[in-house]
Amino acid sequence: SPFIICNRSPSLTSVERKQRILSELSVISSNVVVALNSDSEICLMVSALASDALKIANDKLENYMTIVPLTDLMKISMDTIEEVTSESWMIPSTDRRRFRGLENSTGSTDQSHSLLIEILSVMAERFGVKQIAFRILKRIQEMSLEARRRKRKRRLSERDTTRTISNATMTLSEVFSITSLTAASRESPRQLQDSKYSESQVEFWTRSLQDGVESDHHCQHMFDTLEVIPRFEGNSFEIVLDPDGKQSMPYDESSASNVNCVISLIVGLAVDPHVVDIGVGGELKNNNIRAQWITQSNEDEYRPFFSRGLKGDGQIVAVSDGGLDADSCYFQDDGGDGSIYDGNWDFSRRKIVNYDNTFADNYDEKNGHGTHVAGTIAGKKSTNGKDEEDGEADGIAPNAKISFFDMAKQGSGIKDPGAARLLSSLYNKGKGAKIANASWSRDHRKIYSQYCKDYDSALHDTYQDVIFVFSSGNSGRDGFSTVGNPSDCKNVLTVGASMSTIGSKLDDASDYLGDFSSRGPTSDGRTKPDV
Secondary structure (H helix, E strand, O other): OEEEEEEOOOOOOHHHHHHHHHHOOOOOOOOOEEEEEOOOOEEEEEEOOHHHHHHHHHOHHHHOEEEEEOOOHHHEOOOHHHHHOOOOOOOOEOOOOOOOOOOOOEOOOOOOOEEEEEEOHHHHHHHOHHHHHHHHHHHHHHHHHHHHHHHHHHHHHHHOOOOOOOOOOOOHHHHOHHHHHHHHOOOOOHHHHOOOOOHHHHHHHHHHHHOOOOOOOOOHHHHHHOEEEEOOOOOEEEEEOOHHHOOOOOOOOOOOOOHHHHHHHHHHHHOOOOEEEEEEOOOOEEOOOOOOOOOOOOOOOOOHHHHOOOOOOOOEEEEEEOOOOOOOOOOOOOOOOOOOOOOOOOOOOOOEEEEEOOOOOOOOOOOOHHHHHHHHHHOOOOOOOOOOOOOOOOOOOOOOEEEEEEOOOOOOOOOOOOHHHHHHHHHHHHOOOOEEEEOEEEOOOOOOOHHHHHHHHHHHHOOOOOEEEEEOOOOHHHOOOOOOEOOOOOOOEEEOOEOOOOOOOOOOHHHOEOOOOOOOOOOOOOOOOOO
16 A cells, blocks of 8 residues: 655664665555655655554654555645646536636647546556556446446436436545535435535535436546556556547537536545556647757856867757758768668758657658757758768757657647656667757746656666756746756756847846746745756
């Protein structure tokens, strides 16, 4: 069973506190998540035997340790419900209807709406993440159908007093901590008086379930159209609620456009014993929109790196973005021995040695962001695709080659492939890129997110020789702690933007941080950006 164990021993370091906790466990799961790590305390989310939990609870004073079961509400990240009920997160529909939070949500969108779920690794190792995910979703649907069955039987029993209701399967309302007393109060009203939750809390969650998966439509369209994507660590997955705009239709209250369907899905995930954490995804946004970069010096025409021969020779830089114009004179190639598409690599190419179009396609819009970013990094002009010449838009490492990962299908916004998919593609089993650039991010997070767990774990455990550079973001005008995500992760290099002398009244504008560039610190107090 999942527990949270904290150690506040004043004489130990954080590493020693963690080791002390693990030493108390008979079986150490590979799924040990650090929930809190401060100067005075460390808290771990672990799977532990009941006998170990009892032992720690009895010895807590001597060992400066506390242990509590991981309850359903503790699995829901503090900003999850706030985000899914916000107007900016709502999944739009083309038909305006009277529904909570959807009055102003019309039209289609490129934004991805998703939930991030972490599960016990011991179950993922035994059955596989995707299989566990589908088991959980099936169980939620079974409980929602049970609620519907109960309603029908209750209506029949009101007409026929000789009928009795047999409850073989429990409903979400009966299992979820906040609503369980409300459900039980139908049989014993006194129990509700003992509830520790406020009336508004009980009413919110009860209504969300009644108008969501426990309604007559039981959110069938949402379940029929959602997609499950395994995440990097092998113990987490993402539920995409609006894949390819499938929810953007005339309003259907059984779809994810109904916010109650999303909230009640979160409830169903939280009550499952395999689940340990639930968060939300976010819309990816292109950064570097002002087409500027920090040059090698502040002196006109002075390039000290180039003077010393540092032009990117022998390097492959991975770029992930919405598309790359391979026919541009800065990437054009008239040679090569083979294909660079569909997972193939051709190191004999002049510039693009790999174009991963298996996640999206190989299209970029006119004045596309991906072409601009790749050009900034390693563009080198060649009008015939063979002979190179100096160009006004040559990149800062013009002799480097490019591995490109396309994140967007034609006509849609960029989508996140996940750390596993992205890193395995660019790395190419150690023969590909060791430097990666991402000029995109989500809005800043209030917590250390599942996305960061993915990227940090991947870069720490598997891709230790890769440096992943993220742009800080474009939300600097909103103030401090606006660094985007995954730019706020621990094991990535986050870069802010300077101002440009082009179009500026300041001769030394490049010495200053751009007003649009996102600022630190992160939500948990770490210094970002790094540069």
